Amino acid sequence: MFPLPPAMRQALDAARDAAARGEVPVGAVVMCGEQVVAVAANAPRALCDPTAHAEMLAIRAAARALGRDRLEDCDLWVTLEPCAMCAGAIAHARVARLYFGADDAKGGAVEHGPRFFAQPTCHHRPEVYAGIGAGESAMLLRDFFSARRAG
Numbered sequence: 119m120f121p122l123p124p125a126m127r128q129a130l131d132a133a134r135d136a137a138a139r140g141e142v143p144v145g146a147v148v149m150c151g152e153q154v155v156a157v158a159a160n161a162p163r164a165l166c167d168p169t170a171h172a173e174m175l176a177i178r179a180a181a182r183a184l185g186r187d188r189l190e191d192c193d194l195w196v197t198l199e200p201c202a203m204c205a206g207a208i209a210h211a212r213v214a215r216l217y218f219g220a221d222d223a224k225g226g227a228v229e230h231g232p233r234f235f236a237q238p239t240c241h242h243r244p245e246v247y248a249g250i251g252a253g254e255s256a257m258l259l260r261d262f263f264s265a266r267r268a269g
Protein backbone atom coordinates (compact mmCIF):
# COMPACT_ATOMS: atom_id res chain seq x y z
CA MET A 119 0.00 0.00 0.00
CA PHE A 120 1.55 3.32 -1.03
CA PRO A 121 1.23 6.37 1.24
CA LEU A 122 -1.58 8.85 0.71
CA PRO A 123 -0.81 12.34 -0.56
CA PRO A 124 -0.25 14.61 2.49
CA ALA A 125 -3.30 16.75 1.65
CA MET A 126 -5.63 13.74 1.79
CA ARG A 127 -3.89 12.59 4.98
CA GLN A 128 -4.75 15.97 6.52
CA ALA A 129 -8.32 15.83 5.25
CA LEU A 130 -8.75 12.38 6.81
CA ASP A 131 -7.34 13.64 10.10
CA ALA A 132 -9.87 16.50 10.02
CA ALA A 133 -12.63 13.98 9.32
CA ARG A 134 -11.54 11.94 12.34
CA ASP A 135 -11.66 15.08 14.51
CA ALA A 136 -15.20 15.76 13.25
CA ALA A 137 -16.30 12.28 14.31
CA ALA A 138 -14.87 12.87 17.77
CA ARG A 139 -17.13 15.94 18.03
CA GLY A 140 -20.19 13.99 16.91
CA GLU A 141 -20.18 15.39 13.38
CA VAL A 142 -20.37 13.20 10.29
CA PRO A 143 -16.69 12.57 9.52
CA VAL A 144 -15.80 14.52 6.41
CA GLY A 145 -12.67 16.64 6.07
CA ALA A 146 -11.40 19.00 3.40
CA VAL A 147 -8.16 20.77 2.55
CA VAL A 148 -7.47 23.57 0.06
CA MET A 149 -3.99 23.60 -1.43
CA CYS A 150 -2.45 26.42 -3.45
CA GLY A 151 0.47 24.71 -5.13
CA GLU A 152 2.36 23.01 -2.31
CA GLN A 153 0.90 25.30 0.34
CA VAL A 154 -1.98 24.34 2.64
CA VAL A 155 -4.36 27.31 2.58
CA ALA A 156 -7.26 25.88 4.60
CA VAL A 157 -8.24 22.75 6.51
CA ALA A 158 -11.81 22.19 7.64
CA ALA A 159 -14.08 19.50 8.98
CA ASN A 160 -17.80 19.01 8.71
CA ALA A 161 -19.48 21.13 11.43
CA PRO A 162 -23.20 21.70 10.78
CA ARG A 163 -24.18 20.70 14.32
CA ALA A 164 -21.57 22.80 16.11
CA LEU A 165 -22.30 25.84 13.95
CA CYS A 166 -26.08 25.30 13.71
CA ASP A 167 -25.55 25.66 10.00
CA PRO A 168 -26.81 23.07 7.54
CA THR A 169 -24.40 24.46 4.93
CA ALA A 170 -21.32 23.94 7.11
CA HIS A 171 -19.95 21.04 5.09
CA ALA A 172 -16.18 20.58 5.17
CA GLU A 173 -15.82 21.76 1.56
CA MET A 174 -17.84 24.94 2.16
CA LEU A 175 -15.83 25.84 5.26
CA ALA A 176 -12.51 25.09 3.55
CA ILE A 177 -13.41 27.13 0.46
CA ARG A 178 -14.58 30.08 2.59
CA ALA A 179 -11.45 29.97 4.76
CA ALA A 180 -9.17 29.70 1.73
CA ALA A 181 -10.84 32.61 -0.06
CA ARG A 182 -10.56 34.73 3.10
CA ALA A 183 -6.92 33.75 3.61
CA LEU A 184 -6.06 34.63 0.02
CA GLY A 185 -8.22 37.76 0.01
CA ARG A 186 -10.15 36.85 -3.14
CA ASP A 187 -13.24 34.95 -4.22
CA ARG A 188 -11.65 32.87 -6.99
CA LEU A 189 -9.48 29.86 -6.27
CA GLU A 190 -8.53 29.02 -9.85
CA ASP A 191 -4.96 28.18 -8.80
CA CYS A 192 -6.12 25.98 -5.91
CA ASP A 193 -7.01 22.33 -5.45
CA LEU A 194 -9.63 20.94 -3.09
CA TRP A 195 -9.08 17.63 -1.34
CA VAL A 196 -12.09 16.12 0.42
CA THR A 197 -12.65 12.72 1.97
CA LEU A 198 -16.13 12.18 0.49
CA GLU A 199 -17.72 12.85 -2.88
CA PRO A 200 -19.14 16.39 -2.69
CA CYS A 201 -22.90 16.99 -2.55
CA ALA A 202 -24.76 19.27 -4.97
CA MET A 203 -24.30 22.34 -2.75
CA CYS A 204 -20.56 21.82 -2.43
CA ALA A 205 -20.15 20.99 -6.11
CA GLY A 206 -21.86 24.32 -6.81
CA ALA A 207 -19.48 26.12 -4.47
CA ILE A 208 -16.49 24.41 -6.12
CA ALA A 209 -17.68 25.69 -9.50
CA HIS A 210 -18.31 29.23 -8.14
CA ALA A 211 -14.83 29.27 -6.60
CA ARG A 212 -13.28 28.06 -9.90
CA VAL A 213 -11.30 25.37 -8.07
CA ALA A 214 -8.75 23.88 -10.48
CA ARG A 215 -8.72 20.27 -9.32
CA LEU A 216 -10.98 18.22 -7.07
CA TYR A 217 -9.56 15.16 -5.34
CA PHE A 218 -12.05 13.13 -3.35
CA GLY A 219 -12.02 9.92 -1.34
CA ALA A 220 -15.09 7.74 -0.93
CA ASP A 221 -18.00 7.65 -3.33
CA ASP A 222 -21.33 8.83 -1.94
CA ALA A 223 -24.02 6.99 -3.86
CA LYS A 224 -26.78 8.65 -1.80
CA GLY A 225 -25.67 12.25 -1.45
CA GLY A 226 -22.87 12.67 -3.97
CA ALA A 227 -23.34 14.97 -6.93
CA VAL A 228 -20.13 14.46 -8.90
CA GLU A 229 -20.31 10.86 -10.07
CA HIS A 230 -23.80 10.21 -8.71
CA GLY A 231 -27.18 11.95 -8.66
CA PRO A 232 -27.11 15.26 -10.52
CA ARG A 233 -23.49 14.82 -11.78
CA PHE A 234 -23.19 18.55 -11.41
CA PHE A 235 -19.98 19.16 -13.37
CA ALA A 236 -21.33 17.25 -16.37
CA GLN A 237 -24.35 19.54 -16.75
CA PRO A 238 -24.34 21.99 -19.64
CA THR A 239 -25.31 24.76 -17.22
CA CYS A 240 -22.19 24.22 -15.12
CA HIS A 241 -19.89 27.11 -15.95
CA HIS A 242 -16.70 25.68 -14.45
CA ARG A 243 -15.54 22.07 -14.35
CA PRO A 244 -12.57 21.19 -12.17
CA GLU A 245 -10.40 18.24 -13.07
CA VAL A 246 -11.75 15.42 -10.90
CA TYR A 247 -9.75 12.60 -9.30
CA ALA A 248 -11.80 10.10 -7.30
CA GLY A 249 -11.02 7.29 -4.90
CA ILE A 250 -7.97 8.74 -3.11
CA GLY A 251 -8.00 7.40 0.44
CA ALA A 252 -11.45 6.01 -0.28
CA GLY A 253 -11.05 2.93 1.94
CA GLU A 254 -10.08 4.88 5.03
CA SER A 255 -12.71 7.56 4.43
CA ALA A 256 -15.48 4.98 3.99
CA MET A 257 -14.35 3.17 7.12
CA LEU A 258 -14.55 6.40 9.18
CA LEU A 259 -18.11 6.96 7.96
CA ARG A 260 -19.11 3.33 8.53
CA ASP A 261 -17.71 3.33 12.07
CA PHE A 262 -19.43 6.64 12.84
CA PHE A 263 -22.87 5.53 11.71
CA SER A 264 -22.64 2.04 13.22
CA ALA A 265 -21.63 3.57 16.59
CA ARG A 266 -24.62 5.90 16.39
CA ARG A 267 -26.99 3.03 15.60
CA ALA A 268 -25.59 1.01 18.50
CA GLY A 269 -25.88 4.01 20.84
Ligand SMILES: [Zn+2]
Pocket residue numbers: 171173200201202203204205
Ligand atom coordinates in the same frame (compact mmCIF):
# COMPACT_ATOMS: atom_id res chain seq x y z
ZN1 LIG B 1 -21.61 19.21 0.74
